[in-house]
Amino acid sequence: MPKKYHINSKVTPLNLDYVFKFNIERGENCINCGKCTKVCIYEAHKRRKDDPRKMADPNTVVCRNCFRCIQECPRGALEKSLDKDFLNIGGSYWKSDIFITLWKQAEDGKVPVTGAGYRGPFTGSGFDGMWTDMSEIVRPTRDGIHGREYINTSVELGRKLNHLTFDEKGKLLSKVHDTVDIPIPIIFDLPPDNLSPNVKAALVKAAVELNTCIVLPAGDIASDRKKYIKNIIPLISHKEIDKHQGLIKNTRIVAIEYADELLSNFPAAKDKIKKISNALTIIRIPATKSVETIVSKLTQNGAEIIHIVADYRGREVNGSTDYNRRLLKDIIRAVHLKLIDDRIRDEVTIIASGGIAMAEHVPKAMICGADLTAVDLPLLIALGARLYEEPEKLLIIPEGLEKIPVRTLTQRIINLMGAWHSQLLEVMGAMGIREARRLRGESGRAIFFEEIDNDTFGKLFKKRETVNV
Amino acid sequence: MKPPSAVKIKKMPSRFKHQVAKYKVTRSNTCINCGTCAKSCPYGVHERVEGHNRVRPPINYKCIGFECQNNDFYCVAKCPRKALSLSLNPMYETLGDYRWTADMITATWIMAETGYPPERKDLEYNIGNSGGGFDKLRFKFPPGRPKIDKLEISTEITLNRRNDGRANIVISTPVYGGGMSFGSVSLPTMLSKARNATIWNTFTCTGEGGYPEMLQPYDHNVITQVATGLFGVREETIQRVRIVEFKYAQGAKPGLGGHLLGEKNTESVARMREAVQGTSLFSPFPFHSVYSIEDHKKHIDWIKEINPQALVSVKVSTPNDVDMVAVGSYYAGAHIIHIDGGYGGTGAAPDIAKKNIAMPIEYAIIKVHNFLKEEGAREAMTLIASGGIRTAHDLAKAICLGADGAVIGTAELVSLECVRCGNCESGRGCARGIASTDSELSALFGEEWATQRLVNMYHAWNVQLVEILQKFGMRSVRELVGRTDLLEHIDYSAPR
Numbered sequence: 001m002p003k004k005y006h007i008n009s010k011v012t013p014l015n016l017d018y019v020f021k022f023n024i025e026r027g028e029n030c031i032n033c034g035k036c037t038k039v040c041i042y043e044a045h046k047r048r049k050d051d052p053r054k055m056a057d058p059n060t061v062v063c064r065n066c067f068r069c070i071q072e073c074p075r076g077a078l079e080k081s082l083d084k085d086f087l088n089i090g091g092s093y094w095k096s097d098i099f100i101t102l103w104k105q106a107e108d109g110k111v112p113v114t115g116a117g118y119r120g121p122f123t124g125s126g127f128d129g130m131w132t133d134m135s136e137i138v139r140p141t142r143d144g145i146h147g148r149e150y151i152n153t154s155v156e157l158g159r160k161l162n163h164l165t166f167d168e169k170g171k172l173l174s175k176v177h178d179t180v181d182i183p184i185p186i187i188f189d190l191p192p193d194n195l196s197p198n199v200k201a202a203l204v205k206a207a208v209e210l211n212t213c214i215v216l217p218a219g220d221i222a223s224d225r226k227k228y229i230k231n232i233i234p235l236i237s238h239k240e241i242d243k244h245q246g247l248i249k250n251t252r253i254v255a256i257e258y259a260d261e262l263l264s265n266f267p268a269a270k271d272k273i274k275k276i277s278n279a280l281t282i283i284r285i286p287a288t289k290s291v292e293t294i295v296s297k298l299t300q301n302g303a304e305i306i307h308i309v310a311d312y313r314g315r316e317v318n319g320s321t322d323y324n325r326r327l328l329k330d331i332i333r334a335v336h337l338k339l340i341d342d343r344i345r346d347e348v349t350i351i352a353s354g355g356i357a358m359a360e361h362v363p364k365a366m367i368c369g370a371d372l373t374a375v376d377l378p379l380l381i382a383l384g385a386r387l388y389e390e391p392e393k394l395l396i397i398p399e400g401l402e403k404i405p406v407r408t409l410t411q412r413i414i415n416l417m418g419a420w421h422s423q424l425l426e427v428m429g430a431m432g433i434r435e436a437r438r439l440r441g442e443s444g445r446a447i448f449f450e451e452i453d454n455d456t457f458g459k460l461f462k463k464r465e466t467v468n469v
Numbered sequence: 470m471k472p473p474s475a476v477k478i479k480k481m482p483s484r485f486k487h488q489v490a491k492y493k494v495t496r497s498n499t500c501i502n503c504g505t506c507a508k509s510c511p512y513g514v515h516e517r518v519e520g521h522n523r524v525r526p527p528i529n530y531k532c533i534g535f536e537c538q539n540n541d542f543y544c545v546a547k548c549p550r551k552a553l554s555l556s557l558n559p560m561y562e563t564l565g566d567y568r569w570t571a572d573m574i575t576a577t578w579i580m581a582e583t584g585y586p587p588e589r590k591d592l593e594y595n596i597g598n599s600g601g602g603f604d605k606l607r608f609k610f611p612p613g614r615p616k617i618d619k620l621e622i623s624t625e626i627t628l629n630r631r632n633d634g635r636a637n638i639v640i641s642t643p644v645y646g647g648g649m650s651f652g653s654v655s656l657p658t659m660l661s662k663a664r665n666a667t668i669w670n671t672f673t674c675t676g677e678g679g680y681p682e683m684l685q686p687y688d689h690n691v692i693t694q695v696a697t698g699l700f701g702v703r704e705e706t707i708q709r710v711r712i713v714e715f716k717y718a719q720g721a722k723p724g725l726g727g728h729l730l731g732e733k734n735t736e737s738v739a740r741m742r743e744a745v746q747g748t749s750l751f752s753p754f755p756f757h758s759v760y761s762i763e764d765h766k767k768h769i770d771w772i773k774e775i776n777p778q779a780l781v782s783v784k785v786s787t788p789n790d791v792d793m794v795a796v797g798s799y800y801a802g803a804h805i806i807h808i809d810g811g812y813g814g815t816g817a818a819p820d821i822a823k824k825n826i827a828m829p830i831e832y833a834i835i836k837v838h839n840f841l842k843e844e845g846a847r848e849a850m851t852l853i854a855s856g857g858i859r860t861a862h863d864l865a866k867a868i869c870l871g872a873d874g875a876v877i878g879t880a881e882l883v884s885l886e887c888v889r890c891g892n893c894e895s896g897r898g899c900a901r902g903i904a905s906t907d908s909e910l911s912a913l914f915g916e917e918w919a920t921q922r923l924v925n926m927y928h929a930w931n932v933q934l935v936e937i938l939q940k941f942g943m944r945s946v947r948e949l950v951g952r953t954d955l956l957e958h959i960d961y962s963a964p965r
Contacts, residue, residue: 065890066900071485081559115893117814118823119566122601134724423821430724461961
């Protein structure tokens, strides 16, 4: 059994201006009686320090929406509403609530736990349209994240053999390919290039401490980062292999940008890399309409690892209109099934990224057929960043972030990944799966909305009518 | 339906000075304090105290909203200076969510206050806003059914359908209260649940964590739970009750077990659970002694041996193979199969589990009902659904899909003025005193108030259920079981 993987979380607040969900306003008819200070158990209401005869402005950051001050104010002087800044943040994919929960996880590194049942929509598009299965009785025992039994979340990157061949004397003939093991099915994806040095350093350090990898543009790997090269995946153009020999020599994995000519000359590019070192090669490819065909061709041409990149909302790229763009869930399923049809699924490792926004997206992407995922935006949201989808994608890095020590930023990223790792264990534990590798393509252990709704209500009622009819 | 004689409806208003208002009445500074509004509004939104110069600020929650426009006493129209305006209250958006909408919570409060469904027409309280499952199902009421006298319509169901010589338990309304353990809810909450169960001739459940002595007067209407940690399970508690429930999993956190933090394991909790005070207590998952249906049967036999009259209920969550589990429980000798859907309530569960693990109850009911039928076991089992049954309409829909009855938890707590803020477990617990053992918070309301609120809410649900049965021309809720032909789904057209 491998050594138990543990992520050391540590409470790490970041005293920047957060958006909060609720807004409480004190009306002019307040008589400063102080009833609210007595009924609020979260201390949102206090008297003014400089003038205790008067009430201070409500501290809405701590408000948990219990309504007691509202309902018990003798004058009905308090009003509560959803904060406008809160509502504006994110968009249709990156919902406002995602930010609150990611910030919290980055602060305490814990699995978000609340009371009362689920509050959201019954189902949704993409990953929201599936549930993971659990097993009631007949299966191995486990005790969750506090468990005695070890749930292994590590995954292998690289080619696997379809079968082994032996000679007449029983000696192994097959050459077993090199692989790289990482302890969580998550790598860090390419950060935007306008980040301050401390943020960039924190991303690399967190990847090192978690023992995973980060994809960085080859040109942007400062010389003082070279000591972390084992955890860095330099991204290069296939034409620049010679230029980056120095990097390739020391790293474990190299990523090259997809270009159409790779369909034919990938073996040559790979050979060139193999001559420099044993590094594995990732082909980074946008999730276009024909991505599954390209992935299959590349695999047949010897690709070891393919990284499929959807847009930041997990949608197909270069699609014509929003309606026809597939979502990451369906893109991964299509790629996975195509590779199975072509009987080459195990010959390639699939990394999925784009729109991985919450912990649940990691096991769900794997169930759909990815070997692992790559995250980008949540790592920055962990540092207090905000994202706006409308009118166009806008990432706001909090003011003053460049002055925060690298250690603080690193710890917050580690905390977030710690919380995600624990949540992955929860999902796997409920499924009774002890190896993250076994999650890949286990679509029989998921419940897909379209399928179950048709199987249940479709059988009872007539077939679903399409919108156009 | 004539409710059990102990059921007495009595108005039981909110325990707070103000209620959460749907509307907002604004008085501008053109008001001349003439008092016309105070004289005309029959609901008491406007008040002008004798001897005061000024009219008081409007009491928003008393306002009935835009439907008032048609009344000749509509304050906005009556005001001679046009100083009044009516709008939706921004505060209302902070109440409720997709599943439990603000209207649904408000209506449940009204039911708990009055004992009847709201008379107001502006609340959409029978369906939520989740966009799936119950919220997309509608009843297809046939025209021109002979009107059966409501008093002749029965809502009773039998819980023992095995004909095995054990007690033939009949409950008066096809709903009972879900398990909430000692420690997870306050004493008044737990006791009022039990008292209501006795008054309504139905049941409540102890949850895991022992059988508090205060519940003994209500033994006849208490289900005791045997969960994976076996906390507080003694021969004597098994012998005391008429139904024993095996809890395999909970819909909100299927496959995850429970964890009582050390600081919550106080002296009294530890005594009840027969554990060491201050240590963290884990309810593991699953039963470490159950790896097969045969093991499961062994446990059921053990209960049956200790209490020769007791019925055995098996509570499971809703995985893909829930139908197999249900049939297994039939073969193991259970009387009740209780399936708890993924969107069910909890005192604390990981958000990732609540949203993502296991299927919603709507699918599971049909799955289990049909599979039990195919296996020839449906007639011998009582199928109880829970986890997302929010309203009387959800209850009736669940029965149409194939359940015999339902277990509710959140609806009971909302009756006690839960706002579903979700902070049941953090710090001192529930700020509203429902799910807290904090000495100050758990004294926020008394047992009498809470019991009457529950009795009222159960009554309102029963009134709605009887109305539905009457519209279908049915004399008993038993006739409704499995009648999917009486439903339609708004995503699909007419039945095949």
